[in-house]
Amino acid sequence: xxxxxxxxxxxxxxxxxxxxxxxxxxxxxxxxxxxxxxxxxxxxxxxxxxxxxxxxxxxxxxxxxxxxxxxxxxxxxxxxxxxxxxxxxxxxxxxxxxxxxxxxxxxxxxxxxxxxxxxxxxxxxxxxxxxxxxxxxxxxxxxxxxxxxxxxxxxxxxxxxxxxxxxxxxxxxxxxxxxxxxxxxxxxxxxxxxxxxxxxxxxxxxxxxxxxxxxxxxxxxxxxxxxxxxxxxxxxxxxxxxxxxxxxxxxxxxxxxxxxxxxxxxxxxxxxxxxxxxxxxxxxxxxxxxxxxxxxxxxxxxxxxxxxxxxxxxxxxxxxxxxxxxxxxxxxxxxxxxxxxxxxxxxxxxxxxxxxxxxxxxxxxxxxxxxxxxxxxxxxxxxxx
Numbered sequence: 001x002x003x004x005x006x007x008x009x010x011x012x013x014x015x016x017x018x019x020x021x022x023x024x025x026x027x028x029x030x031x032x033x034x035x036x037x038x039x040x041x042x043x044x045x046x047x048x049x050x051x052x053x054x055x056x057x058x059x060x061x062x063x064x065x066x067x068x069x070x071x072x073x074x075x076x077x078x079x080x081x082x083x084x085x086x087x088x089x090x091x092x093x094x095x096x097x098x099x100x101x102x103x104x105x106x107x108x109x110x111x112x113x114x115x116x117x118x119x120x121x122x123x124x125x126x127x128x129x130x131x132x133x134x135x136x137x138x139x140x141x142x143x144x145x146x147x148x149x150x151x152x153x154x155x156x157x158x159x160x161x162x163x164x165x166x167x168x169x170x171x172x173x174x175x176x177x178x179x180x181x182x183x184x185x186x187x188x189x190x191x192x193x194x195x196x197x198x199x200x201x202x203x204x205x206x207x208x209x210x211x212x213x214x215x216x217x218x219x220x221x222x223x224x225x226x227x228x229x230x231x232x233x234x235x236x237x238x239x240x241x242x243x244x245x246x247x248x249x250x251x252x253x254x255x256x257x258x259x260x261x262x263x264x265x266x267x268x269x270x271x272x273x274x275x276x277x278x279x280x281x282x283x284x285x286x287x288x289x290x291x292x293x294x295x296x297x298x299x300x301x302x303x304x305x306x307x308x309x310x311x312x313x314x315x316x317x318x319x320x321x322x323x324x325x326x327x328x329x330x331x332x333x334x335x336x337x338x339x340x341x342x343x344x345x346x347x348x349x350x351x352x353x354x355x356x357x358x359x360x361x362x363x364x365x366x367x368x369x370x371x372x373x374x375x376x377x378x379x380x381x382x383x384x385x
Contacts, residue, residue, distance in 0.1 A: 227266025318346030
């Protein structure tokens with residue numbers, strides 16, 4: 001049977017990638033796509049090589065032809081949206097991002113009969129803002145309720161039930177309706193609010209508070225008391241195993257072992273459903289005591305620092321104004337963008353990025369160095385960026 005065009009060269013490339021010989025792999029792939037511009041697999045491997053070289057302009061350059069091989073439609077627009085947002089091209093990214101709602105087979109969260117809000121003032125009328133992705137997305141974007149409220153009228157949030165009590169504390173929210181509860185009469189709905197760019201991200205923190213009722217407050221306070229007199233650091237090392245990119249974003253437990261050398265630290269695990277834990281001395285497991293996000297918020301406010309991979313915990317800690325260290329894979333989710341150690345969405349957050357795929361030890365080493373500097377500092381603040 002005849003081999004597909006470029007198959008032999010792609011086999012060579014695989015060997016070079018396994019040996020992390022990025023420059024040689026790139027040269028071979030460049031020759032291959034020049035000869036076979038429609039070779040999708042070659043373009044995809046070029047993306048892998050560019051990412052592992054940390055060449056972000058090259059990553060974008062080789063992604064555009066790959067998008068061109070996709071048929072026109074919402075799937076391609078959605079992929080381009082993520083690319084634009086990753087590079088900070090926000091107005092265009094947000095416009096294209098709406099294509100996700102038109103992808104065939106994508107389950108609709110709601111079937112609305114009311115029109116979308118156009119951003120005009122709406123005094124005396126009601127706007128429903130609704131969730132349609134994950135917990136982290138809701139926590140990140142609920143900040144826009146205050147901007148909507150400034151246009152007048154009543155703002156109703158329709159959110160995941162686990163978040164209802166917590167997001168009710170956000171400025172600008174008049175009513176929170178947990179998912180599947182009856183929706184009150186309203187005039188407009190809105191899938192997105194404002195065409196934000198890097199200069200106009202609303203980022204005052206905290207924009208969430210701990211609700212008055214915390215279901216497991218007593219048990220959490222008892223667990224938190226263990227760390228009295230020491231610096232408390234919360235940690236989460238893995239995301240949901242059902243996430244499409246969980247293997248990239250979650251850490252092996254042994255990768256965190258160097259953190260055990262930090263003196264005078266009380267460690268707290270925010271990992272849910274953990275059967276194993278990293279080798280951190282005296283690690284207190286808060287997971288069994290956290291029934292909802294209000295419990296988690298209460299525990300977070302007792303932390304001096306939070307270390308987490310890219311999960312909803314990062315967004316909750318950021319929204320509460322807790323100094324947070326986020327560990328990111330080499331190609332992160334679009335909201336963390338590229339090549340920066342801060343986040344315009346969350347002041348006080350620091351981003352720690354891989355420099356190569358699966359290369360967590362250098363990331364943890366940098367976290368360790370910064371935490372040592374923090375522990376030595378006379379004031380409880382981050383060392384300067």
